[in-house]
Amino acid sequence: MDHFRVGIDGGGTRCRAAVAGAEGRILGRGISGAANILTDPETALVHIRLATEAAFQEAGLPVSGLSSATAVLGLAGNNVADAVSFIAARLPFAKAEIVSDVLIALQGALGDRDGAVASLGTGTVYSIRQQGTVSMLGGHGFKVGDLGSGARLGQGLLQEALLAHDGIRPASPLTETVLAEFGHAPAAIIAFAHTAHPADYGRYAPSVFSAAAVGDPVAVDLVRTAARHIDQTLDAIVARDVRTLCLVGGLAPLYRPWLTERPGIEILDPTADALTGAVALAVQRFASDPSPAQMEAAQ
Amino acid sequence: MDHFRVGIDGGGTRCRAAVAGAEGRILGRGISGAANILTDPETALVHIRLATEAAFQEAGLPVSGLSSATAVLGLAGNNVADAVSFIAARLPFAKAEIVSDVLIALQGALGDRDGAVASLGTGTVYSIRQQGTVSMLGGHGFKVGDLGSGARLGQGLLQEALLAHDGIRPASPLTETVLAEFGHAPAAIIAFAHTAHPADYGRYAPSVFSAAAVGDPVAVDLVRTAARHIDQTLDAIVARDVRTLCLVGGLAPLYRPWLTERPGIEILDPTADALTGAVALAVQRFASDPSPAQMEAAQ
Numbered sequence: 001m002d003h004f005r006v007g008i009d010g011g012g013t014r015c016r017a018a019v020a021g022a023e024g025r026i027l028g029r030g031i032s033g034a035a036n037i038l039t040d041p042e043t044a045l046v047h048i049r050l051a052t053e054a055a056f057q058e059a060g061l062p063v064s065g066l067s068s069a070t071a072v073l074g075l076a077g078n079n080v081a082d083a084v085s086f087i088a089a090r091l092p093f094a095k096a097e098i099v100s101d102v103l104i105a106l107q108g109a110l111g112d113r114d115g116a117v118a119s120l121g122t123g124t125v126y127s128i129r130q131q132g133t134v135s136m137l138g139g140h141g142f143k144v145g146d147l148g149s150g151a152r153l154g155q156g157l158l159q160e161a162l163l164a165h166d167g168i169r170p171a172s173p174l175t176e177t178v179l180a181e182f183g184h185a186p187a188a189i190i191a192f193a194h195t196a197h198p199a200d201y202g203r204y205a206p207s208v209f210s211a212a213a214v215g216d217p218v219a220v221d222l223v224r225t226a227a228r229h230i231d232q233t234l235d236a237i238v239a240r241d242v243r244t245l246c247l248v249g250g251l252a253p254l255y256r257p258w259l260t261e262r263p264g265i266e267i268l269d270p271t272a273d274a275l276t277g278a279v280a281l282a283v284q285r286f287a288s289d290p291s292p293a294q295m296e297a298a299q
Numbered sequence: 300m301d302h303f304r305v306g307i308d309g310g311g312t313r314c315r316a317a318v319a320g321a322e323g324r325i326l327g328r329g330i331s332g333a334a335n336i337l338t339d340p341e342t343a344l345v346h347i348r349l350a351t352e353a354a355f356q357e358a359g360l361p362v363s364g365l366s367s368a369t370a371v372l373g374l375a376g377n378n379v380a381d382a383v384s385f386i387a388a389r390l391p392f393a394k395a396e397i398v399s400d401v402l403i404a405l406q407g408a409l410g411d412r413d414g415a416v417a418s419l420g421t422g423t424v425y426s427i428r429q430q431g432t433v434s435m436l437g438g439h440g441f442k443v444g445d446l447g448s449g450a451r452l453g454q455g456l457l458q459e460a461l462l463a464h465d466g467i468r469p470a471s472p473l474t475e476t477v478l479a480e481f482g483h484a485p486a487a488i489i490a491f492a493h494t495a496h497p498a499d500y501g502r503y504a505p506s507v508f509s510a511a512a513v514g515d516p517v518a519v520d521l522v523r524t525a526a527r528h529i530d531q532t533l534d535a536i537v538a539r540d541v542r543t544l545c546l547v548g549g550l551a552p553l554y555r556p557w558l559t560e561r562p563g564i565e566i567l568d569p570t571a572d573a574l575t576g577a578v579a580l581a582v583q584r585f586a587s588d589p590s591p592a593q594m595e596a597a598q
Contacts (some may be wrong), residue, residue: 079486137465140485143492144457158443166436168535186439187378193442236467 004061005286006052006093007069007278009104010044013199016275017051019059026276027061030054037087038077048073049092059222070286071096074104074278097285101209101274102127105248108277109270115244116237117270118230120251124149126233128242138233142198147229153208154201156222158189160215164218166193172218172228174211178204209254227258231252234259244268301407303360305351305392306577308403309334309343312498315574316350318358318368323582325575326360329353336386337376344480347372348391369575369585370395373403373577396584400573401426401435404547407576408569414543415536417529419550421501423448425532437532441497446528449550450503452507453500455521457488463517473510477503508553511563512575537564545569 005024005055015035020026032050053069054061054214057120071093077083078100088098102119106127123146125139140149141179164171165186182188192200203229211219234245246268247256272280304323308315312333317325333342351370352362370392376382387397401418405426408416415427422445424438441450460477463470464485478591481487491499509519532545539597544557545567571579 138467140461140489141492143495144454144488145461147458147462155443159446162439162444163446166532166535167538168437168532187405189443190439193440233465233467236465239466 003068003094004056004065004197005279005282006050006055006066006069006207007104007275007280007282008035008051008071008073008075008138009101009273009278010037010048010073010075010173012036012076015044015047015051017029017048018275018279019052019055019061019065020279020283022283022287024280026279028055028057028059029275030056030058035075036094037075037083038078038080041086044075045087045090048087052092054149066092067094069093070282072104072278072282072285073098074101074274074281075088075099076101082285095286097281099281100136102139103134104277104279105274106134106283107280108274109246110244110268111271111280113244113268114242115246115266115268116234116242117248117251118234119249120148120150120230120255121249122199124230124233124249125236128237130240130242137237142192142201146198148226148233150202151198151206152201153222153226155193156225157204157208157218158193158201160190160218160222162186162192166288170210170217172216174207174216177207202225205251206254212258217266223258227255228230230255231260234262238262238263238265246270302367302369302393303355304463304581305354305365305368306370306403306574306579306581307334307347307350307370307372307374308400308572308577309336309347309372309374310400310575311335311375312570314343314346314350316347316354317574317578318351318354318364319578319582320358321586322583324577325578326491327354327356327358328574329355334374334375336374336382337379340382340385343374344386347386351391357430365391366393368392369581371403371577371581371584372397373400373580374398375400394585396580398580399435401438402433403576403580404573405433405576406579407571407573408545409543409567410570410579412543412567413541414545414565414567415533415541416545416547417533417551418548419447419449419529419546419554420548421449421498423529423548424537427536427539429539429541436536441500446532447498447525447554448497449501449504450501452521452525453503454492455524456503456507457492457500459517459521461485461488462471471510471515472520473506473515473518476506495581504550505553509552511557522557526554530559533558533561536562543567548585562584591592 005020007018015032017030018026030051032047035047037044056063106117126137161175163169164175208219212223244266246269304319306317314331317357318330319325329350331346334346336343355362382542405416425436462468463474511522543565547569
């Protein structure tokens with residue numbers, strides 16, 4: 001019997017797992033809670049196991065199969081060696097590789113093609129594959145990067161609401177809505193910002209796009225500025241002779257009408273999601289692996 | 300014997316005190332450490348006492364005079380009732396009033412005149428006095444406000460350095476200097492930002508102005524954008540029929556050449572600093588107070 005391949009897409013809010021046969025067909029999927037290997041590695045390990053067990057159960061497979069499975073895990077924080085070695089030593093799989101969450105998203109979106117993927121969500125990050133070599137661009141987090149991200153859009157909206165409250169910049173229906181939500185009290189917005197994580201700001205992003213679509217001037221300015229940042233990055237990518245772009249993430253469809261047209265550049269719809277990308281990588285990386293029975297015999 | 304007046308200018312990095320006679324002439328000054336009543340009220344109390352004792356000592360007065368002194372304390376966080384009542388109940392003075400740090404800066408800068416004061420430092424905040432009524436504008440902190448502040452300038456510089464590193468936006472001598480300081484490692488900048496307080500970002504502001512003065516294009520853009528924010532706020536203030544402006548704070552002289560000329564508007568040099576403003580307010584507020592001897596006799 002050949003062993004199973006597992007793909008993991010672990011993030012700050014949830015962990016997804018999928019189990020597949022040696023040829024890559026997904027047999028079952030599972031989901032659990034946060035898998036942040038930097039802030040809470042113990043919980044991440046628990047959720048990686050729970051999501052995988054759920055995937056095996058959905059596939060009608062015995063969970064004892066985990067220990068002979070090979071896995072690729074796409075995890076943010078994969079560049080922090082201490083966190084990775086802590087996790088790697090404690091995984092329930094026969095063999096596993098921990099890669100960037102960006103890499104599994106790229107694999108899912110493009111399959112094996114060359115091109116670039118713009119991930120436009122709470123954060124922003126760009127990945128490029130050229131002749132099989134993957135590089136990354138942008139990102140760098142909310143505090144000094146992630147331009148055009150949902151978090152930055154939301155932060156910009158709260159800032160504009162305060163400026164409108166003070167009569168420094170023009171109010172709009174959207175700034176009025178935000179101020180009303182906070183009881184027209186700047187102190188309430190400041191208190192929110194004091195503890196807000198990027199995702200908390202990001203929850204305002206859809207309302208910025210909705211308002212921009214009906215011409216709210218503050219929203220239009222915010223979206224135009226954010227789209228200009230994304231366009232600058234896409235320009236830098238195209239200047240590297242990339243001819244295929246793929247936009248993924250929750251804000252991708254919202255940004256499409258605001259971005260510059262690029263004649264001669266193919267805009268690809270994503271082939272699959274990051275979880276499917278993790279499974280595909282697991283199939284590739286462990287293609288020539290012996291079955292668990294052979295491994296035991298060799299020891 | 301009349302009792303002494305004490306002015307306190309307490310901030311997140313240090314606490315200054317001055318002691319004066321009933322007519323307001325400063326007799327001695329003292330300085331101690333941080334007095335942040337929100338994050339560490341116990342230490343704030345210690346530093347308020349130490350700075351005041353140092354002021355009494357410089358004046359050649361016995362520190363026992365504290366308990367009969369009347370004081371005005373200009374403290375950030377004066378709008379947080381719990382913090383203020385905790386501090387107010389534990390001060391070493393016969394009587395004290397806790398006011399905004401912005402109010403003592405306004406009193407120092409303008410004396411008793413009407414006008415507006417722009418505080419341009421690590422943060423930015425604006426205060427306006429019209430017919431004796433003080434209002435405030437802007438501020439709101441680093442996260443959703445403080446546009447044009449030193450902290451925002453420094454944050455913007457690190458962001459531009461990362462964009463230059465990724466080839467998304469043009470490099471300049473200044474972005475090269477910053478990248479070199481961080482060993483050309485984006486991860487080092489991200490690590491800095493992870494724990495940076497506004498003052499940490501603000502330390503980069505002077506270098507942005509220096510580079511802008513010699514035409515560094517990234518620095519010029521950063522300063523122009525920041526100056527535009529300040530100009531928008533000054534425009535809003537002038538639209539309220541304010542005719543006198545005073546710029547204070549460490550960045551005030553650096554911003555002057557970048558701000559719009561406003562014919563008919565008087566640009567006043569600050570009369571005195573915030574500490575002197577606190578003393579002046581203490582003299583005003585407790586002008587009709589009885590001496591400590593009279594107070595005791597009345598009890």
